Amino acid sequence: MSQATxxxxxxxxxxxxxxxxGTYHALRGVDLDxxxxxxxxxxxxxxxxxxxxxxxxxxxxxxxxxxLLLSGQDMRGVPANKRPTxxxxxxxxxxxxxxxxxxxAFGLRRRRDLDKRAKGALVDEAxxxxxxxxxxxxxxxxLSGGQRQRVALARALILKPKVLLLxxxxxxxxxxxxxxxxxxxxxxxxxxxxxFILVTHDQEEALIMSDRIAVMFEGExxxxxxxxxxxxxxxxxxxxxxxxxMNFLPARVNGDMxxxxxxxxxxxxxxxxxxxMPSGDGHIGIRxxxxxxxxxxxxxxxxxANGKVVELAYYGDMTYxxxxxxxxxxxxxxxxxxxxxxxxxxxxxxxxxxxxxxSLVVFS
Amino acid sequence: MKGGGLRIYAWLYLVFLYAxxxxxxxxxxNDATIIAFPLSGFTTKWFAEIPNTPALVxxxxxxxxxxxxxxxxxxxxGICAARAGAKYRFPLKAPILGFIMLPLVLPEIIVxxxxxxxxxxxxxxxxxxxxxxxxxLICTPFCIAILNSAFANLDPSLEEAAFDLGETxxxxxxxxxxxxxxPGIVSALLISFTISLDEFIIAFFxxxxxxxxxxxxxxxxxxxxxxxxxxxxxxxxxxxxVILLTIAxxxxxxxxARAGGKDTGGFL
Amino acid sequence: xxxxxxxxxxxxxxxLMVAPPALYALLLxxxxxxxxxxxxxxxxxxxxxxxxxxxxxxxEAFSEPLYGELILRxxxxxxSVTLATVVLAFPIAYFVSFHVAPNRKSLWIFLITIPxxxxxxxxxxxxxxxxxxNGVLNxxxxxxxxxxxxxxxxxxxxxxxxxxxxxxxxxxxxLPIFVALEKIDRSLIEAAQDxxxxxxxxxxxxTLPLAVPGIVAATxxxxxxxxxxxxxxxxxxGPNGLMIANMIQTQFLKLNNAPMGATLAVIAMTVVTVIALxxxxxxRKWLRARS
Numbered sequence: 001m002s003q004a005t006x007x008x009x010x011x012x013x014x015x016x017x018x019x020x021x022g023t024y025h026a027l028r029g030v031d032l033d034x035x036x037x038x039x040x041x042x043x044x045x046x047x048x049x050x051x052x053x054x055x056x057x058x059x060x061x062x063x064x065x066x067x068l069l070l071s072g073q074d075m076r077g078v079p080a081n082k083r084p085t086x087x088x089x090x091x092x093x094x095x096x097x098x099x100x101x102x103x104x105a106f107g108l109r110r111r112r113d114l115d116k117r118a119k120g121a122l123v124d125e126a127x128x129x130x131x132x133x134x135x136x137x138x139x140x141x142x143l144s145g146g147q148r149q150r151v152a153l154a155r156a157l158i159l160k161p162k163v164l165l166l167x168x169x170x171x172x173x174x175x176x177x178x179x180x181x182x183x184x185x186x187x188x189x190x191x192x193x194x195x196f197i198l199v200t201h202d203q204e205e206a207l208i209m210s211d212r213i214a215v216m217f218e219g220e221x222x223x224x225x226x227x228x229x230x231x232x233x234x235x236x237x238x239x240x241x242x243x244x245x246m247n248f249l250p251a252r253v254n255g256d257m258x259x260x261x262x263x264x265x266x267x268x269x270x271x272x273x274x275x276x277m278p279s280g281d282g283h284i285g286i287r288x289x290x291x292x293x294x295x296x297x298x299x300x301x302x303x304x305a306n307g308k309v310v311e312l313a314y315y316g317d318m319t320y321x322x323x324x325x326x327x328x329x330x331x332x333x334x335x336x337x338x339x340x341x342x343x344x345x346x347x348x349x350x351x352x353x354x355x356x357x358x359s360l361v362v363f364s
Numbered sequence: 365m366k367g368g369g370l371r372i373y374a375w376l377y378l379v380f381l382y383a384x385x386x387x388x389x390x391x392x393x394n395d396a397t398i399i400a401f402p403l404s405g406f407t408t409k410w411f412a413e414i415p416n417t418p419a420l421v422x423x424x425x426x427x428x429x430x431x432x433x434x435x436x437x438x439x440x441x442g443i444c445a446a447r448a449g450a451k452y453r454f455p456l457k458a459p460i461l462g463f464i465m466l467p468l469v470l471p472e473i474i475v476x477x478x479x480x481x482x483x484x485x486x487x488x489x490x491x492x493x494x495x496x497x498x499x500x501l502i503c504t505p506f507c508i509a510i511l512n513s514a515f516a517n518l519d520p521s522l523e524e525a526a527f528d529l530g531e532t533x534x535x536x537x538x539x540x541x542x543x544x545x546x547p548g549i550v551s552a553l554l555i556s557f558t559i560s561l562d563e564f565i566i567a568f569f570x571x572x573x574x575x576x577x578x579x580x581x582x583x584x585x586x587x588x589x590x591x592x593x594x595x596x597x598x599x600x601x602x603x604x605x606v607i608l609l610t611i612a613x614x615x616x617x618x619x620x621a622r623a624g625g626k627d628t629g630g631f632l
Numbered sequence: 633x634x635x636x637x638x639x640x641x642x643x644x645x646x647x648l649m650v651a652p653p654a655l656y657a658l659l660l661x662x663x664x665x666x667x668x669x670x671x672x673x674x675x676x677x678x679x680x681x682x683x684x685x686x687x688x689x690x691x692e693a694f695s696e697p698l699y700g701e702l703i704l705r706x707x708x709x710x711x712s713v714t715l716a717t718v719v720l721a722f723p724i725a726y727f728v729s730f731h732v733a734p735n736r737k738s739l740w741i742f743l744i745t746i747p748x749x750x751x752x753x754x755x756x757x758x759x760x761x762x763x764x765x766n767g768v769l770n771x772x773x774x775x776x777x778x779x780x781x782x783x784x785x786x787x788x789x790x791x792x793x794x795x796x797x798x799x800x801x802x803x804x805x806x807l808p809i810f811v812a813l814e815k816i817d818r819s820l821i822e823a824a825q826d827x828x829x830x831x832x833x834x835x836x837x838x839t840l841p842l843a844v845p846g847i848v849a850a851t852x853x854x855x856x857x858x859x860x861x862x863x864x865x866x867x868x869x870g871p872n873g874l875m876i877a878n879m880i881q882t883q884f885l886k887l888n889n890a891p892m893g894a895t896l897a898v899i900a901m902t903v904v905t906v907i908a909l910x911x912x913x914x915x916r917k918w919l920r921a922r923s
Contacts, residue, residue: 448647469856474860
C-alpha cells in the first residue's frame with residue numbers, strides 16, 4: 001500500500017519497540033515511520049498502548065527493547081527535557097501558580113540567547129497564534145477548558161519542537177467545543193508545519209483530523225493507513241468494527257466468487273480483501289450507508305435482498321433500520337437519509353434492500 | 365433554619381468546648397489569688413509578673429527553641445515520606461509508611477518511656493535535644509498527613525510538563541513542585557511547632573535540667589499563689605495559638621485553591 | 633534487562649526518598665520499643681540491672697492486685713471516655729455535614745478544632761476549676777438555687793476524668809465521623825426517601841451504616857491515647873482516678889524500677905492492641921454479616 005509509508009523522510013522512526021511494565025507487555029514490537037509535517041494519529045481503545053507509545057516518544061518511558069530515532073538520532077538515554085518534542089497533556093498541566101504569559105514563556109527560561117524583549121515578542125506571537133490575544137496577564141487557574149487547551153498548545157509550540165505530541169487533548173471538552181477545536185488544531189498544524197502526533201480513542205476525531213492513522217490493539221499496530229483506506233479497506237474485522245459501523249455476514253468464498261448468507265452471489269476484486277482472500281468459509285463486511293431500502297417507484301438495481309425490519313432508530317436526518325435478511329440469524333443495519341416524501345418504515349414491515357458488490361470487504 | 369434541635373445542641377456543644385478557654389482570660393484579669401467565683405476586680409498585674417519570673421521566661425525560651433527545631437526536622441522528614449508515598453512505587457511501601465505513622469496511634473507515655481530507657485541505657489545525658497528527638501517522632505506523622513494531601517493534589521503531569529519544556533529534575537522541583545506544596549509546608553511547620561510547644565508527657569520524661577514550658581507549668585500548678593500568672597500566660601498562649609492556626613488554615617486553603625483542588629476540610 | 637533496570641530505579645528512588653523518615657522511626661521508635669520489650673524480662677536492684685531473662689516482672693504484675701486494678705480501671709475509663717466522646721460527637725459531625733451551608737463548613741470545623749490546640753495542661757487544670765468544690769459549676773448552681781450543697785461527685789474521681797478527657801478528645805472524634813459523612817453521596821439519601829423510607833429510617837438504614845468507618849476510626853483514635861493518658865488522672869482523678877500511665881511513670885521516675893515500668897508498658901500496649909484488633913474484627917464481622 002502506497003499510503004502506509006510517507007513520502008518525506010521520517011522524523012520519528014520506531015523499530016521493534018517493546019515496553020514491559022513488570023510482566024505486563026504494553027508495547028509488542030512497534031515499527032513506525034512518521035514523516036515531517038504529518039498530522040498523525042494513534043487510535044485505539046483504552047489500554048491498547050497508544051499513550052505508552054506517545055510517552056515513549058516524549059521520553060517519559062524507557063524503551064525495553066528496540067530503537068527510537070528522532071530526526072535520525074537515536075534517543076536511547078536522552079531524557080524528555082533534551083528531546084526535540086513537546087507535549088500537550090490530557091489534563092493540559094497548566095501551572096496553576098503562574099499567569100498565562102508565564103506559562104507560555106516557561107520553556108524559554110533556559111534560552112540564554114534571547115533577551116527579555118525577544119522572549120516577550122515570542123510569547124505574544126504564540127498567544128496570538130493560539131487565539132489568546134490579551135490573555136497574557138490572566139491567572140491560569142481561572143481559565144475555561146478550551147482556554148487551558150490553547151495555553152497548553154501555545155506553551156508547547158513556542159519552543160518550535162520537531163514533533164508536537166498530543167495526549168487526548170480534546171477528551172475533556174464538550175461536544176460543540178471539541179468539534180471547533182478539531183478544526184482549529186488542523187488549521188494550526190498546517191500553519192506551523194510541525195509534525196503532530198495525536199493520541200485518541202475517538203475514531204471520528206482521528207478520521208477528521210489525520211493525514212494517517214495507526215490503529216492499535218493490545219500493544220500492536222493493527223493497521224496503518226490514511227483515513228479513507230482505513231474506512232473502506234480495513235485489514236481485519238476488529239479494525240472494521242472499531243472504525244464506524246460494519247455489518248458482517250458469513251460467506252462461501254471460491255476464488256473471486258462469493259455466496260453470501262442473505263445477500264446471494266457476488267464477484268469481488270482482489271483489493272477488496274485487504275487482509276488476503278480466504279478460501280472456503282469467510283465473512284464479508286458491508287457498511288450501513290452502502291445499502292438502501294427500496295421503496296415503490298425506485299429503479300430496481302442489479303443486486304437486491306429481502307428481509308424484515310426488526311428494529312429502527314430515528315435520528316432526525318437519518319433512520320437506522322435493523323433488517324433481518326431472509327434465511328439469516330443476525331440483522332444487518334441499513335442507514336437511510338430521511339429525504340422529502342420518503343416514508344419511515346415500521347417494525348415488522350417487509351423491506352427490500354439494494355446493495356453493491358463493489359462496497360464489500362472480504363475477511364477470513 | 366434547618367435542623368433546629370441539632371442546631372441548639374451544636375451551640376451547647378460549642379459552649380462545652382469553649383468553657384475552659386473562656387475562663388482563662390477571666391481569671392487572668394481577676395484581682396485575686398484564688399481561682400474561684402465571685403470575681404474581685406480587674407487587674408493586669410499577673411501579666412506584668414510574667415517577665416519578672418525568670419524561670420518562666422527561661423522555660424518559654426527553651427520551649428520555643430525546641431519547637432522550632434522540631435518543626436523543621438519533622439517537616440523535612442514529612443516531605444520525604446509524603447513525596448515518596450505520592451510519587452514512587454517501591455517494595456514494602458505500605459508497611460514502611462504505616463510504621464512511620466505509628467506514633468499517631470501509640471499512647472505518648474509509651475513513646476516517652478521507651479525513649480527514656482534507650483537514652484539512659486546508652487548513658488546519654490537528658491536535655492533539650494532528647495525532647496527534640498521525641499517531639500520530632502510524634503510530629504512527623506502529623507506533617508505527613510498534611511503534606512500527603514498537598515502532594516496528592518499535585519497533578520503529576522505538571523512536573524512532566526516542566527521536564528518536557530526543558531527543565532531538569534531539580535529545577536522542576538524548585539519551579540513547580542515547591543511553590544505548589546509550599547502552603548502545605550507552611551501549615552506543617554506551624555502545626556508541628558504548636559504540638560511541640562504544648563506537648564507535656566514526652567518533655568516531662570526526657571527534659572534535663574532546663575524544663576520546657578508545659579513541664580514548668582506542671583510544677584507551678586501545685587502552688588496556688590502562682591496560678592494567676594499561669595492563667596495570664598495561658599491567655600497569651602491561646603491568643604498566639606489561634607493566630608498561628610488561623611494563618612495555617614489560610615495557607616492550607618490557599619494551597620488547595622492554587623492546586624485547583626476541592627476543600628475537604630480540616631488538618632486531620 | 634532494561635525493564636528490570638527501570639523498575640528497580642523507580643523503587644530505589646522511592647526507597648531513597650522514604651529512607652530518612654523510615655530510619656528515624658526505626659532508630660527512635662522500633663529500637664526503643666524493642667528495648668522496652670527486653671527490659672520487661674530483666675530485673676533491677678537499685679541502679680544495677682540484672683540481664684538474666686526472667687518472667688518475674690510479669691508474675692508480679694499479674695499477682696499484685698493493684699496493677700490489675702489500674703489496668704482494668706484504665707480500660708474502663710478509656711472505654712467510658714470513648715463512648716461518651718463518640719456519642720456526643722456524632723450529632724455535631726452530622727449537623728455540620730448535613731445542616732451547615734457548604735461554604736461555612738470549614739468555619740465550623742475550625743471552631744471545633746481551636747480549643748484542641750490550646751495548652752492541654754491548662755485546659756485540664758481549668759476543668760478542675762470548673763468542677764471543684766468551690767468551682768464555677770457549683771457556685772453557679774448554688775447561685776441559681778438549683779442545689780443546696782456543692783456537688784462532690786464531679787471532682788477527684790473517675791467521673792471528672794471522663795468529662796475532662798471527653799472534652800480533650802472531642803475533635804479527634806468529630807473529624808473522622810465528619811469526613812465519613814461528607815463522603816456520603818447525597819442522592820443515596822434521596823433515593824431511600826424516594827423508595828418510601830421516612831427520615832428516621834433513612835438515617836438508620838443508609839446514613840448510619842455508611843458512617844461506620846468514621847465511627848470506627850473515631851473510636852480507635854480516642855481510645856488508644858486515652859488509655860495511656862497521664863495528666864488528666866493526676867490532676868482531676870484523685871486517688872481513685874489514677875490510671876496505668878501514672879503507675880508506669882512512678883515505676884520509672886520514683887521507684888527506679890525501669891523493668892517493672894517496662895513490663896507494665898508492654899502489658900498496656902498489648903491490652904490496647906488486643907482491644908483495638910478485637911474491635912476492628914467485630915466490626916468487619918458485623919459488616920460482612922450485613923452484606
